[in-house]
Amino acid sequence: MDDKIANQLIELTGAFNQVGLKPLICGGLGVYLTFFGRETEVPIRTTNDIDLMLTENQIAHREIVANIVTDRLHYTVLEHGRHFQFQKGEQRLDILTQPVEGIPINGFRAKLVKSKLHGYCTPEAAFIHEDLITVPLSQVWPGTNMAIGIEVSVPSLTNQLILKLFAFNDRHEGQRKNDGQARAHAYDIYVIITLATINDYKQGQKFLARHSDSEVIRKAKSIVSTKFSSVEQPGWQHVLATSSFHPNLNIPQKRNRLDKTKRRIVRWFTIPA
Numbered sequence: 001m002d003d004k005i006a007n008q009l010i011e012l013t014g015a016f017n018q019v020g021l022k023p024l025i026c027g028g029l030g031v032y033l034t035f036f037g038r039e040t041e042v043p044i045r046t047t048n049d050i051d052l053m054l055t056e057n058q059i060a061h062r063e064i065v066a067n068i069v070t071d072r073l074h075y076t077v078l079e080h081g082r083h084f085q086f087q088k089g090e091q092r093l094d095i096l097t098q099p100v101e102g103i104p105i106n107g108f109r110a111k112l113v114k115s116k117l118h119g120y121c122t123p124e125a126a127f128i129h130e131d132l133i134t135v136p137l138s139q140v141w142p143g144t145n146m147a148i149g150i151e152v153s154v155p156s157l158t159n160q161l162i163l164k165l166f167a168f169n170d171r172h173e174g175q176r177k178n179d180g181q182a183r184a185h186a187y188d189i190y191v192i193i194t195l196a197t198i199n200d201y202k203q204g205q206k207f208l209a210r211h212s213d214s215e216v217i218r219k220a221k222s223i224v225s226t227k228f229s230s231v232e233q234p235g236w237q238h239v240l241a242t243s244s245f246h247p248n249l250n251i252p253q254k255r256n257r258l259d260k261t262k263r264r265i266v267r268w269f270t271i272p273a
Contacts, residue, residue, distance in 0.1 A: 002046065005029065006141055008091045009050060013137060013150045015068045021058055022153045024132065026096060026125075026163060027051030030154045031188050033135045035195050042194050043244050045187060049092035053155075054119055055129045056100045059112060066117035069093065083118035084109065098125040124166040124216050131156035131203055157196050158204035161268070162216065164189045165223045172227070172234055179238075186238035187245065189228070190258070193265050201268060208271045217271070224269045231258045 009029070016023045025033060028047035035044055058065060069075050075086035075093055086093040097103070097110045097119030104111045110121040122128075133154045137147040155163065168185035171178045211217050228235040236258045239245055246254055 002048070004090060005046075005048065005050070006144070008088075008093075009152070010137060010141070010144065010146050010150065011073065012050065012052070012068075012093070013152050014146065015072055016065075017150045019061070019064055019068070021061065021065075022134070022151055024053040024055060024058070024128070024153045024155070025050065026053045026128075026155060026160070027094075028184065028188060030160060031191060033140065033152065034133060034154050034157070034160065035191070036135075036140050038195060040195055042191055044191055045184065045244065049094060051094050051096055053096045053098065053122070053125060053128055054112070055098055057129070059097060059100050059103060059119075062112040062117060066113040069095075070116060083116060084120050095119045096122050096125065098128050099123050122163070124162050124220070125159070126214070126216050127207070127211055128155055128159050128163075131159070131207060156203065156207065157192055157200045158207045158268075160192055161189060161204075161265075162220045164192065165220050165228075168235060168238075169223050169227070172238075182234075183238045183242050186235045187242045189235065189265070190239050190245070190261055193261050193268065194257075196264075196268075204268055205272055208269065212271045221269050221271075224265055228262060229266050231255055231262060236262060 009025070013023055028045055029050055032044050032046065054062070054065065069086060073088065075088045077083055078085040078087055084095045086095070095117065097112070099121055105121050108121050110119040112119055133156065134151050135154055136151050138149070141147045154160070164185050168182055168189065170176050171182040171185060208217060227233050230236070239258060240254060246257060249257070
């Protein structure tokens, strides 16, 4: 993990924790934090930016969040992503939001604080606040004094899978098609499913049962069925094309790994009656 992204996350987390909030980190960095410290032969990709998801509770404190980002930490807005994409030097911060009643939405843009803080409204994050995982940053960077006593949240593994399934689908086809980003999202799905424990699976089953009537869950199941239920389907073919995917294995061995992972994700999204 690059020192710049570590320092950025520690600084952001400290500022949030001081006002009683924990930043909820999604994207590639969220996956990295979730599995940090686990022994694995599966390399976890690094990331160069932070995806900060604002929950309904944090949106209730949106003026405070806006002041942290723009006034205290001195992020400046990116012209092409005004008020939901920020930078400070080489550091990038993208603001996402779960859908919250009463917050005006213009296209994908949730207008939180006028001309100061917006968020990329993410409908598939409707249940992102459930089963959150707390990560003390002192466990990730134990030699860093500024990491002592501060904590972030990351989504449950099922919520991470849902976000990644939607992100893959968005980048695999349509106007936002981007093979490189689709490949990264597919690889993250492989990592999550491969490193998940039986307890993660059981928690996911309870979560999916609670929300079985949700359009979000129905769509996630559809993406699994059409793009991740066979090694020949686009999701796993993108993983095969990833250079960090077991480079020392031959193609039959790689396909065998994917076949096992395919069965796990299909079982994961088979909602109990």
